[in-house]
Amino acid sequence: MIAELSNPSVLMKDPVRVQEILQSMKKAGSNTLQVISDFDMTLTRFAYNGKRCPTCHNILDNSKLISSDCKDMLKELLDTYYPIEIDCSRSVEEKLPLMVEWWTKAHDLLVEQKIRKEMLSTAVQESEAMLREGYEFFFNHLHEHSIPLLIFSAGIGDILEEVIRQAGVFHSNVNVFSNYMDFDDSGVLKAFKGELIHIYNKREGAMLNTGHFQELRTRPNVLLMGDSLGDLNMADGVQDMENILKIGYLNDKVEERKQSYLNLYDVVLINDETLEVPNALLLYLT
Ligand code: C5P
Ligand code: MG
Numbered sequence: 001m002i003a004e005l006s007n008p009s010v011l012m013k014d015p016v017r018v019q020e021i022l023q024s025m026k027k028a029g030s031n032t033l034q035v036i037s038d039f040d041m042t043l044t045r046f047a048y049n050g051k052r053c054p055t056c057h058n059i060l061d062n063s064k065l066i067s068s069d070c071k072d073m074l075k076e077l078l079d080t081y082y083p084i085e086i087d088c089s090r091s092v093e094e095k096l097p098l099m100v101e102w103w104t105k106a107h108d109l110l111v112e113q114k115i116r117k118e119m120l121s122t123a124v125q126e127s128e129a130m131l132r133e134g135y136e137f138f139f140n141h142l143h144e145h146s147i148p149l150l151i152f153s154a155g156i157g158d159i160l161e162e163v164i165r166q167a168g169v170f171h172s173n174v175n176v177f178s179n180y181m182d183f184d185d186s187g188v189l190k191a192f193k194g195e196l197i198h199i200y201n202k203r204e205g206a207m208l209n210t211g212h213f214q215e216l217r218t219r220p221n222v223l224l225m226g227d228s229l230g231d232l233n234m235a236d237g238v239q240d241m242e243n244i245l246k247i248g249y250l251n252d253k254v255e256e257r258k259q260s261y262l263n264l265y266d267v268v269l270i271n272d273e274t275l276e277v278p279n280a281l282l283l284y285l286t
Contacts, residue, residue: 004280009272013262021245021266022284025221028242030145030286034216036234037225039153039160039178043138045130045273046227046251054129056155056163056178057106063123065115077106085199085228088257092229096200103154103198107179115189117158117181124162131167134275138282139169145286146173148216152205152234153178154197175212177205199230206237213237223285225278227251232264247278 001019005012012018025033037043040055047053054062061074081102084095142149153160157178164170182191197205206213220242222235227249235244248265249272250257261268269277 002280002284004277005267007272007277009270010277011258011262011268011270012266014266018245018266021243022281025223025243025245026285028221030147032219032242033221033223033285034148034150034219034238035142035223035225035282036150036152036238038227038231038234039151040155041227041251042225042231042249043131043135043151043275044163045132046249047273048128048130051128054127056153056159059124059127059129059159059163060110060115060156062127064126065119065123066110066113070109070113073109074106077102077109086253086257088253088260092200096198099198099200100196103179103196107192107196111189111191113189115181117183117187117189120158121162121166124159124166129163131163131169132273132275134279135167135169137279138275139164139167139171139174141279141282141286143171143173147282147286148219149174150212150234151176151178152197152202152231154199154202154230155179156181177209177212199228202230203233203236206234209237213239223247223278223281225249226265229260229264245281247281 045053060066061071081098084098151160151174155178157176157180160178161170161176179197180193181189182193184190195208217239220240222238222241222244224235224244224246226232232246246265247267248261249269250261254270
């Protein structure tokens with residue numbers, strides 16, 4: 001039905017079910033569709049030319065806005081907690097408090113750095129952040145068809161907005177749930193706003209935003225895109241859901257995690273740095 005689903009990067013536990021969901025969504029029409037996507041390592045590349053690409057946090061960690069002592073501490077946190085994030089031998093219950101610890105420690109360190117709001121755009125410009133190949137079609141097509149895109153990220157809202165703004169794709173159909181920086185009157189970072197979003201509380205994050213999902217209640221068909229198992233909860237606030245198709249990017253520790261991704265995501269994309277498959281599905285659905 002869709003040629004791209006035969007790409008070598010695509011794995012599906014139940015291809016027939018995928019076809020059924022897509023057919024049912026197509027029948028309902030694109031005016032019933034909404035897209036909910038994670039940001040880091042889902043809309044952005046995991047690696048380029050063999051080198052890891054940065055997350056929102058890493059964009060700051062590696063920037064000139066951070067002292068070299070602080071860089072060392074943030075790097076130590078990354079080296080300690082990232083392996084825990086992707087460790088499939090530990091349960092979510094075991095990992096959750098450790099993830100809260102990581103985000104909290106990192107945010108405390110960032111606040112100590114007296115980061116100036118007006119410097120963020122340069123930090124993004126000078127970073128190696130890259131949206132996945134095919135991002136222009138992805139963002140532009142959703143905009144042209146008035147399909148709402150919710151970017152739901154445990155990264156940093158101010159940074160991810162800047163990434164998509166600089167790429168020229170921050171259109172009016174895009175909404176963002178993320179961790180936003182709080183600046184004092186002189187434009188210096190003093191805290192992060194609201195409840196912390198980390199990779200394992202996206203369900204709670206969704207529940208705090210019932211107004212958004214209420215507005216989109218005429219769109220009960222969801223295309224969900226993520227790279228972490230925590231991303232599977234991003235659509236928990238959707239009202240009267242009819243169909244959901246879950247696309248999961250499996251970027252790291254592929255062999256160890258393949259089975260759990262296949263069990264929980266409908267379509268699994270292995271080491272795929274492009275948006276080719278989501279774009280093909282969107283083209284089919286619109
Ligand atoms: O946008 P998304 O929800 O994917 O953002 C979360 C990602 O940010 C996590 O996968 C984690 O690896 C990364 N992270 C980071 N530095 C931190 C905290 C999280 O790179 N201090
Ligand atoms: Mg992610």
